[in-house]
Amino acid sequence: MLTELIATIEALRDRIRQHRSYFDMGAPELRTRVALIDPLLQALDWDVGNPSVVEIEPVVTQGRADYALLRGVGEPLLLLEAKRLSDAKAHHGQLASYIVGENMRRSIKIPY
Secondary structure: OHHHHHHHHHHHHHHHHHHHHHHHOOOHHHHHHHHHHHHHHHHOOOOOOOOOOEEEOOEEOOEEOOEEEEEEOOEEEEEEOOOOHHHHHHHHHHHHHHHHHOOOOOOOOOOO
């Protein structure tokens, strides 16, 4: 599994390098989700197509997150928010408000 995960991460890195402007055009969040986040979640063994494991656009106290990775029926382990690559840092507060609103105990900052 680790070898496959590393290969996926390398492929995603290359995809970003080759098509960076693509992720800022049109519907950038959707493009980021489909072309980058979904493949990474799949490589991490999260079945994006299974709503009992990954909920897409779950309603949270402060709006809607893009993903909730579930540890039980409707119980989020982790909330994910997709943004265009060029302005992702500007939206940390949005995800923080989801975490606070859902009384989640931890947050993870992923550098990019």
